[in-house]
């Protein structure tokens with residue numbers, strides 16, 4: 001069964017820019033999908049619609065059976081609890097330790113204290129950062145910070161992990177590490193992963209499904225895709 | 234269980250925030266303290282003045298004398314009229330006929346008694362004492378009665394008492410206006426403190442939204458913060474009320490300046506006032522923070 005189904009979806013911003021045009025798309029449970037395209041092609045817009053940061057102007061976006069287009073503001077939190085989100089700019093809280101940053105996600109949704117600790121430790125183990133859990137974000141490298149973010153996104157064991165250019169700020173070697181962690185999560189827990197990226201090397205190495213956007217239009221959907229020269233970045 | 238965790242987290246965050254924004258919190262608490270002290274003073278004065286004016290108002294009566302020529306039917310007519318005026322300003326009246334006066338006077342002194350016995354007719358007048366509902370309309374009511382042609386005279390205790398009541402009335406109104414203005418300023422200050430807290434915690438709020446915190450659990454800490462500020466602001470006014478009023482009461486032995494102005498007993502009066510101050514503080518705080526959350530916490 002598909003986890004995500006997008007039908008005749010349009011997104012037109014208030015300023016008149018059409019960021020997504022007539023998008024039709026299905027993504028199954030357990031898939032690993034790259035979203036690529038030049039700057040301004042609509043990658044982030046697509047991602048934002050998946051977690052209901054933006055509403056589609058037209059059409060429907062189903063995530064785990066919920067039509068995001070019709071979801072009321074007060075109910076958005078129910079959708080967000082089913083997915084994890086990772087950004088390019090980490091969004092870690094500087095005054096909290098690594099442990100506290102990950103625990104923050106569980107506290108925010110009212111999880112019991114005694115359940116929090118084992119979950120957080122497990123999530124940190126999965127990204128190989130258990131021994132840094134007392135450090136503060138500014139004591140970590142960029143790659144380590146991004147791993148904390150992945151732990152935070154995964155700590156509630158979501159079915160879907162959404163990443164918007166998670167390696168955008170990282171060196172190529174570190175980027176590869178991050179994507180390997182994502183790949184491991186995908187394989188071990190069957191979590192569906194959608195990752196928007198500019199990173200040509202990574203896309204080419206991973207041989208995953210690749211969606212290519214051009215000016216908001218899905219121009220190719222390749223099962224074992226790669227970055228082609230003319231697509232640029 | 235989950236609700237309790239969210240609640241306790243809200244309270245904890247609110248506390249932290251009050252302490253973290255120490256200077257702003259202090260400003261808001263000070264302002265709400267000043268407001269509530271004024272509210273307390275106003276309540277104490279107003280309650281006691283009410284007390285006093287109630288006493289005074291009881292003393293304010295219209296005394297009517299009927300003409301010697303007044304016939305029995307006219308007396309009945311007058312009583313009927315007063316009955317009707319109970320729908321307006323007449324609270325109660327006491328009729329005393331000239332014969333009753335005569336008896337009373339005879340008892341009062343032997344000289345009167347013999348003098349009155351010498352006369353064939355009773356030279357005294359029938360009288361009516363009227364108690365009114367609203368002393369502010371005393372003059373109007375008196376004038377209305379004066380116009381009746383069988384009325385010899387109608388008078389009320391003009392002067393001091395009436396003026397005193399009027400002055401108290403004005404003081405009360407002015408105090409209410411000042412207090413209302415201060416309440417608004419306090420609510421605004423508390424709202425502003427909450428606004429800055431919201432701003433300083435915008436990253437946390439963003440992450441809470443992303444990981445799926447419910448809107449209620451995001452808003453709760455800010456509402457609690459306002460509540461705390463309001464309640465903290467009521468502590469000093471309550472202490473002042475409790476100690477101040479007891480001290481005042483003891484110092485004046487329960488009377489203010491003269492024997493006429495009697496102060497209310499401190500208990501349970503100060504407890505009621507303290508309770509009201511706490512509630513007002515809490516409401517102002519909630520109102521201020523609710524407004525700020527509505528306006529500045531976009532979720």
Ligand SMILES: Nc1ncnc2c1ncn2[C@@H]1O[C@H](COP(=O)(O)OP(=O)(O)OP(=O)(O)O)[C@@H](O)[C@H]1O
Pocket residue numbers: 013014015017018019037038039040041042043044045046
């Ligand atoms: N909030 C917004 N309001 C108006 N226009 C927007 C908004 N966000 C994005 N756009 C426009 O929509 C188009 C798609 O933007 P989007 O951010 O989805 O691109 P992107 O593929 O993520 O680009 P990048 O690779 O640079 O991150 C762009 O033309 C952009 O200017």
Ligand SMILES: [Mg+2]
Pocket residue numbers: 043044045164
């Ligand atoms: Mg983008």
